[in-house]
Amino acid sequence: MREFYRLNHTFQTYEFGQAKRKEYLGLNRMTMGVWEAAEYLNQLIDDSDPDTDMTQLQHLLQTAEHLRRDGQPRWMVLTGFVHDLGKILCLWGEPQWAVVGDTFPTGCAYSPKIVFPKFFEANPDSKDPRYNTPNGVYEPGCGLDKVSLSWGHDEYIYHVCRDYLPEEGLAMLRYHSFYPWHRESEYSHLLNDKDQALLPWVNRFNPYDLYTKSHSKPDEVALRPYYEDLIREFFPDKIRW
Ligand SMILES: [Fe+2]
Numbered sequence: 001m002r003e004f005y006r007l008n009h010t011f012q013t014y015e016f017g018q019a020k021r022k023e024y025l026g027l028n029r030m031t032m033g034v035w036e037a038a039e040y041l042n043q044l045i046d047d048s049d050p051d052t053d054m055t056q057l058q059h060l061l062q063t064a065e066h067l068r069r070d071g072q073p074r075w076m077v078l079t080g081f082v083h084d085l086g087k088i089l090c091l092w093g094e095p096q097w098a099v100v101g102d103t104f105p106t107g108c109a110y111s112p113k114i115v116f117p118k119f120f121e122a123n124p125d126s127k128d129p130r131y132n133t134p135n136g137v138y139e140p141g142c143g144l145d146k147v148s149l150s151w152g153h154d155e156y157i158y159h160v161c162r163d164y165l166p167e168e169g170l171a172m173l174r175y176h177s178f179y180p181w182h183r184e185s186e187y188s189h190l191l192n193d194k195d196q197a198l199l200p201w202v203n204r205f206n207p208y209d210l211y212t213k214s215h216s217k218p219d220e221v222a223l224r225p226y227y228e229d230l231i232r233e234f235f236p237d238k239i240r241w
């Protein structure tokens with residue numbers, strides 16, 4: 001785990017994130033349906049999750065099923081089902097440190113409340129005067145939309161789902177690993193009113209991602225028709241990845 005964060009904090013620079021956005025956000029790699037993407041992802045073993053023997057598909061179904069049991073809106077159940085599909089980046093050769101783990105703004109000073117802050121000393125941005133001030137490349141109050149978070153599965157799945165899910169669900173996708181914001185309340189100087197309005201929704205989602213990891217395994221075969229239906233309600237048959 002320490003090794004993971006050492007690599008993550010050392011290599012997640014502002015320019016790295018810009019390059020990955022260029023590489024992936026044209027969504028020109030594959031065309032596939034949402035259930036199909038979940039099955040495709042299921043080949044992956046996530047080393048950042050050593051506490052669980054759950055497959056990727058089981059984790060998605062568990063998160064979604066827990067949301068469903070609690071009577072959360074249908075779009076939110078679906079958000080739970082898709083929230084980690086961005087981890088397919090690993091299947092395309094991206095190292096784990098560029099896919100999973102807590103996310104944080106790049107292009108401005110790294111908060112000392114990010115997990116293992118010491119590892120940022122090896123990141124060249126922490127010595128670059130363009131990027132190492134509180135605001136860095138951003139205007140105060142510019143809003144998170146304009147802030148380049150460290151690259152990973154969250155930002156990627158947000159862009160994949162952008163045309164299909166409500167704004168609150170998209171915020172859950174995009175910020176679910178942004179612990180320095182939703183748990184530590186850091187980076188308030190970059191937020192705008194829209195972010196403040198979306199934060200309660202991000203917080204409403206997060207317990208479902210964590211809490212579900214210890215529960216019994218969902219039945220993929222029995223649940224599939226329900227999720228195929230739910231997917232059809234919001235997504236076309238195939239979407240771009
Ligand atoms: Fe995630």
Ligand SMILES: [Fe+2]
Nearest residue numbers: 059083084209
């Ligand atoms: Fe997750």
